[in-house]
Amino acid sequence: MKNFYKVFIFLFMIYAIFMSYYLFQTHQALPSSYAGGPADPATFMTSQQLQTATIFSRIKDFLFFMGVPWEWAIYLFVLGTGLSTAFYFIAKKIHKRSLFLQASIYVFLLSIVMFLLQFPLKYYSYKVSRDYGISVQPFEAWMTDQGKSILLDLVITIPMVWILYTIIRKSPKKWWFWFWLISIPLTIMMYFIQPVVIDPIFNDFQSLQNQELKGEILALAERADIPADQVYQVNMSKKTTAMNAYVTGIGSNARIVLWDTTLNKLEKDEILFIMAHEMGHYVYHHIYWMLLGSIIASFFLFYFVYRLVHWVVRRFGHYWGIERVAELNSLPVFLLLLSLLNFTISPIENTISRYSERAADEYGIRMTHNPDAAIRSFQKLTINSLTEPNxxxxxxxxxxxxxxxxxxxYTISNETKQIQKQNTEKRTKE
Structure with a gap:
């Protein structure tokens, strides 16, 4: 095991050096076909704006690429130092029979360790956002949100861990399948309650104050057959200067939401395009497809975890004090494998998501008939959010x-040219 950890540390250092060089020393060339058009950053950003956005984005990207293997390192640390087994013994000592109480104590202790060891990266990410003017949230308010996140995670995670280990003990060979079945209604419930229960915990929602804009947005929603009679604005300006808008929820819980930063920084036609784009997700049932994709992906994830976790515990469990998969001290192994697998499939998920976003862009343009507003909104979003364009x-x-x-x-400008060409040819024929 000492050799294993030495190899992991060595590979982590090599990986960190490679990612540092890749992100801070390489330049992504702009395709020649983009030059001089609306997609060329030089046409809508100053050199200083582009440089600042690039540096900020690369730092945040580096923190992401370090954060993922750092999470794996924490799980290995908890296992290798015997903390996981110590937490399990503490949980059993406090209550010998109740698996739910044992799971509650174990998950609480593990969550505290995870938070403390991940805190430096989280805090530095927050500090970078503050230094570059993206975050305006005071440290105390930021810490309050962190505390809320921990409590919410505990409320969700403890019952799931209890269900998982209850099923493992009752069905050692089919637990992954039964757990997957149980996870389906729980996943659907999360989609349903997210906009009306969870989101308000972190942000203040109110009815959109601009009645004229509200009427035009609801008119777009009516044309899109979205069952909404209200538009919400959320007070994000106390936290960030970034902009956002979204349509979320399923069924009667569908919500149209605008950040107040978006309201303050975009023109009306730009806001209407953004909202039409978000409505495109609803019209194309992207939320339902995402839900279905999540359910299908979890089926394979749980199966592969099942195949791997037993092998890992047999191979390394005696080093970590883990006798059986059915014991709570094996939880970091589950979490490590899930994190590894999720990271592995993330490129596939991102590719599918980018496809749905392109479809929503096209829908937004068709709804508003205003590609110029679409171009201006994305250009402003790039500048305001310090997003690296390429x-x-x-x-x-x-x-x-x-x-x-x-x-x-580039896609929007090309589609605009094609539409203009078709309209010109049509008028010529007439």
């Missing part, structure tokens, strides 16, 4: 659920 390929593959800004702008 990020490196690895960043796009692992982080981007949306097309890059240069890709979005």
């Amino acid at each position: 990020p490196p390929e690895l960043v796009k593959v692992f982080l981007y659920t949306h097309p890059t800004m240069v890709e979005r702008l």
Whole structure:
């Protein structure tokens, strides 16, 4: 095991050096076909704005690429130092019979360790956002949100861990399948309660104050057959200068939401395009497809975890004090494998997401008949949020659920040219 940890540390250092060089020493060339058009950053950003956005984005990207293996390192640390087994013994000592209480104590102790060891990266990410003016949230408010996240995670995780280990003990060979079945209604419930229960815990929602804009947005929603009679604005300006808008929820819980930063920084026609784009996700049932995809992906994830976790415990369990998979001290092994597998499949998920975002862009333009507003909104989003317009390929593959800004702008400008050409040819024939 000592050799294993030495190899892991060595590989982590090599990986960190490679990612540092890749992100801070390489330049992603802009395709020649983009030059001089709306997708060319030089046409809508100053050299200083582009440089600042690039540096900020690369730092945040580096923190992401360090954060993922650091999470794996924490799980290995908890296992290798015997903390996981110590937490389990503490939980059993406090209550010998109740698996739910044991799971509650164990998950609480593990969560505290995870938070403390991940805190330096989280805090540095927050500090970078503050230094570059993206975050305006005071440290105390930021810490309050961190505390809320921990409590919410505990409320969700403890019952799931209890269910998992109860099923493992009752069905050692089929637990992955039964747990997957139980996870389906729980996943659907999360989609349903997210906008009305969870989101308000972190942000203040109120009815959109601009009645004229509200009427035009609801008119778009009516044309899109979205069952909404209200538009919400959320007070994000106390936390960030970034902009956002979204349509979320399923069924009667569907919500149209605008950040107040978006309201303050975009023109009305730009806001209407953004909202039409978000409505495109609803019209194309992207939320339902995402839900279905999540359910299907979890089926394979749980199966592969089942195949791997037993092998890992047989191979390394005696080093970690883990006798059986059915014991709570094996939980970090589950979490490590899930994290590894999720990271592995993230490029596939991101590719699918980028496809749905392109479809929503097209829908937004068709709804508003205003590609110029679409171009202006994306250009302003790029400048305001310090988004790198043309990020490196690895960043796009692992982080981007949306097309890059240069890709979005280039696609929209090309579609605009084609529409204009078709209209010209049609008028000529007439």
